[in-house]
Amino acid sequence: MMWRVGTVVALHDETPTARTITLQVADWPSHVAGQHVDVRLTAPDGYSAVRSYSLASAPNAEGRVELTVERLPDGEVSPYLTQELAVGERLELRGPIGGWFVWRSRQTEPIQLIAGGSGIVPLMAMIRSRASAGSTVPFRLLYSVREPGAVFYRDELQAISSRDDSVTLTYANTRAAPKDFPRPPGRVDTSFIAESDLAL
Amino acid sequence: MGTVSRGFFGRRTAADVKLPPGQYLTTDFPVLSAGPTPKIALEKWEFTVDDGTNVLRRWNWKSFRELPTENITADLHCVTRWSKLGTHWEGVSLDTILGEIESDAEYAVVRSYGDYTTNLPLADLRNKQAWIAFRFDDEDLAPEHGGPARLLIPHLYLWKSAKWVRGIRLMHEDQPGFWESLGYHDYGDPWREQRYSGDE
Numbered sequence: 245m246m247w248r249v250g251t252v253v254a255l256h257d258e259t260p261t262a263r264t265i266t267l268q269v270a271d272w273p274s275h276v277a278g279q280h281v282d283v284r285l286t287a288p289d290g291y292s293a294v295r296s297y298s299l300a301s302a303p304n305a306e307g308r309v310e311l312t313v314e315r316l317p318d319g320e321v322s323p324y325l326t327q328e329l330a331v332g333e334r335l336e337l338r339g340p341i342g343g344w345f346v347w348r349s350r351q352t353e354p355i356q357l358i359a360g361g362s363g364i365v366p367l368m369a370m371i372r373s374r375a376s377a378g379s380t381v382p383f384r385l386l387y388s389v390r391e392p393g394a395v396f397y398r399d400e401l402q403a404i405s406s407r408d409d410s411v412t413l414t415y416a417n418t419r420a421a422p423k424d425f426p427r428p429p430g431r432v433d434t435s436f437i438a439e440s441d442l443a444l
Numbered sequence: 445m446g447t448v449s450r451g452f453f454g455r456r457t458a459a460d461v462k463l464p465p466g467q468y469l470t471t472d473f474p475v476l477s478a479g480p481t482p483k484i485a486l487e488k489w490e491f492t493v494d495d496g497t498n499v500l501r502r503w504n505w506k507s508f509r510e511l512p513t514e515n516i517t518a519d520l521h522c523v524t525r526w527s528k529l530g531t532h533w534e535g536v537s538l539d540t541i542l543g544e545i546e547s548d549a550e551y552a553v554v555r556s557y558g559d560y561t562t563n564l565p566l567a568d569l570r571n572k573q574a575w576i577a578f579r580f581d582d583e584d585l586a587p588e589h590g591g592p593a594r595l596l597i598p599h600l601y602l603w604k605s606a607k608w609v610r611g612i613r614l615m616h617e618d619q620p621g622f623w624e625s626l627g628y629h630d631y632g633d634p635w636r637e638q639r640y641s642g643d644e
Contacts, residue, residue, distance in 0.1 A: 245640050245642055245643065247446060249446075249447055284446065285449040285452045285454070286446050286447060286448050286449055286452070287448070287449070287452050287453050287454045288448055288453075291453075291454045291456065292446070292454070293454050293455075294466050294525065295525065296524060296525070320454060320455045320468065324449065324451070324452050328450075328451045328452065333449075333450060334447045335447070335449070336446050336447050341627060341640060342627055343625075343626035343627045344478055344623075344626045345478075
């Protein structure tokens with residue numbers, strides 16, 4: 245699998261610790277929602293480090309590739325990607341990789357997505373893929389976060405679920421909940437699932 | 445050398461730790477599964493060796509545990525790039541399992557509860573390279589790590605060390621298993637960095 249070079253065309257902070265990186269990749273072969281890429285950083289002496297990141301963008305023919313990276317406090321690659329990398333710079337990647345955890349727009353069965361934290365990223369690619377393909381398949385998302393400020397893609401998720409009755413969105417807050425939230429903070433458990441009318 | 449990442453210097457592993465290319469060291473034990481963790485009662489557990497037509501050998505938990513066991517110290521290398529060194533296991537050598545079976549098969553498909561499969565050359569299961577492991581760090585192997593028993597074949601990437609193992613099928617032709625059908629390498633040698641289909 246060959247390494248390609250993408251150019252950073254936009255950066256967007258999703259939360260204080262997570263950043264979306266939009267790349268333009270000249271010969272990108274497109275991808276399927278749920279797939280990931282390997283990203284390679286190379287130091288001036290040739291040392292390199294590679295990590296895998298889920299694709300956040302829907303499949304597209306324009307060579308636009310979006311990743312959302314959560315910064316790990318003791319990480320080697322994620323602090324660079326979320327704090328150092330600048331618009332106009334080049335980033336090496338290869339992919340798309342993975343054929344198991346994917347959603348294709350020709351699929352017709354209803355989908356229950358369940359995300360915790362940065363695990364939303366490949367599921368967001370599926371939600372975006374559904375929207376861009378004009379699919380009307382029912383999608384439900386259960387999205388568990390530590391606290392409300394940790395939600396990625398908040399406005400976009402709100403907009404999609406507002407305009408499309410067949411997309412429903414349920415948040416769970418494990419450490420701190422918004423003032424008007426119906427449940428105290430806590431992990432998703434069987435009572436949460438029973439009360440939330442999830443398709444489980 | 446590829447594109448140099450401005451401002452990236454990396455964090456090298458200590459020089460006395462030799463890791464396969466592209467791996468980083470971890471001290472915890474990450475869990476990655478493609479599906480739910482099967483619950484297997486020991487009184488229903490069995491392990492078979494078959495040739496696709498006939499069952500050649502069959503063990504229940506009691507007869508399996510009467511086989512001679514070995515203590516194993518092994519380095520684990522996951523294709524998702526973490527490596528964990530010096531792990532301690534107890535298990536039954538595949539030399540013991542396959543010892544009395546006469547076959548001219550050259551390949552094997554390892555099968556698990558939950559229908560996971562992985563393929564490898566039969567020679568890789570012989571000669572003190574592979575075990576059916578049932579204890580980790582002096583404790584019964586936890587279900588999330590593959591208990592009651594898993595394959596342990598440390599010279600290949602860890603997806604080959606099938607969790608919840610239930611049998612081995614001897615094959616005359618190589619037949620890709622689960623991940624090997626979904627974009628991952630047929631053999632998976634970490635020292636040759638055989639991660640994905642098409643890697644040399």
